[in-house]
Amino acid sequence: MDDNEIRLFIEAALLAAGRPLSVDQIHGLFEADAAPEKPEIRKAVKGLIEEYETRGITIVEVASGFRMQIKSTMAERLHRLWEERPPRYSRALFETLALIAYRQPITRGEIEEIRGVSVSTNIIRSMLEREWVRVVGHRDVPGRPAMFGTTKQFLDYFGLKKLDDLPPLADLADWETLRVQLNLPAVEEEPGDEAVTAVITDLPVPGRFDDADELDDAVADGSGSDAVDPEDAEAERSPGADTVTALTEERGFEEIVATEWPEPVDADESGDLDTDKDIDISASGG
Structure with missing residues (x-):
């Protein structure tokens, strides 16, 4: 031949x-x-x-x-x-997904600390069901909250070969830039939506993966922790999470800025990150 x-x-x-x-x-x-x-x-x-x-x-x-x-x-x-309309996702979902992609492994509580608002239960469930994210381990602090990371399906869907192919955070000045760089679909804003400042850069989030290559390997071979389904991830929530309204799910962000982040919590120390707080992407490869 x-x-x-x-x-x-x-x-x-x-x-x-x-x-x-x-x-x-x-x-x-x-x-x-x-x-x-x-x-x-x-x-x-x-x-x-x-x-x-x-x-x-x-x-x-x-x-x-x-x-x-x-x-x-x-x-x-x-x-x-295409007769079927592509699924529509809120801006809050894309913001949460971006935080996981850039700062993984990260817990729900840490995401909420960064965003300043609760993370909708539906957002976490949607990302797990789409297999864009998975539980890659548990933070070694009281309560052992689940840590989320992206998957090979996430890379495939957004046309990426590895995590290093994500656009540099320094180039992402606002939501529209992030949407264009990651080839995200446009989203509709609900009347009265509030801008939520998102903090992604310069956050010393501790985790089991020391560099992008190690995390890429874990994403590629599915290692990192035992498989956890959406129901198990749901069990990580604190009591009372269902009382959070869906309003926060539709909130997005206007600007990505650097800010202070709590010091890492060691396993033998108590801290605010011991449990997750109460909680409430189509692309070219879709």
Whole structure:
């Protein structure tokens, strides 16, 4: 099989799959006696990516492999092709998701401390059900609150290969910049919505992952803790959480700024982070 045949086969496979394919998966699609070496597959995919630069479709590398998709510049103009309306999410959900993505591993209480308002139960449940986030461990403080981190599905959905591909926080001056950089869908504001200042940068949030590479590895292989389903995560809440109204769910933020953050709490010390407080993203890869 020559180089051109390899490229044609890979192109057809990516189109037919409708999902990301890893190099190993692509390799497994070839007949055993005609399968190219994996470096040849990568070379062929690179050639396809270059070939598609002037087309309306593209091939992107995400956490799970390579995926064929329409270019983001074409997505809004083709929305009439899809009969089902994409799910709509509040700005508060995207803000919470951004905090988890940038400051993971992070607890619900820490998110609320940063945002200054309660985090809706529906927001946590929605992100868990979408498999954008998962419980990666528990903070070693009294109450052992769950710590949340992003998943491989999060990276795939937002067209990212690894966490380092997230736009630098220094470039995110406000909500609209964050929305554009992460290719988030527009959200509707409810009348009377209040701006909530969000604090994402310069927060020394302690956790089990010391750097992005270590966390990327945990996201990729699913390690970090035993699997926890939404019901278990729900059990982490403090009594009385259901009394918080849904109003806070729709609140967003206007500006990302740096501010003070409580000192890390050691396992043998008491502190305000011992329990989580009472609580109340479509993209190009969606």
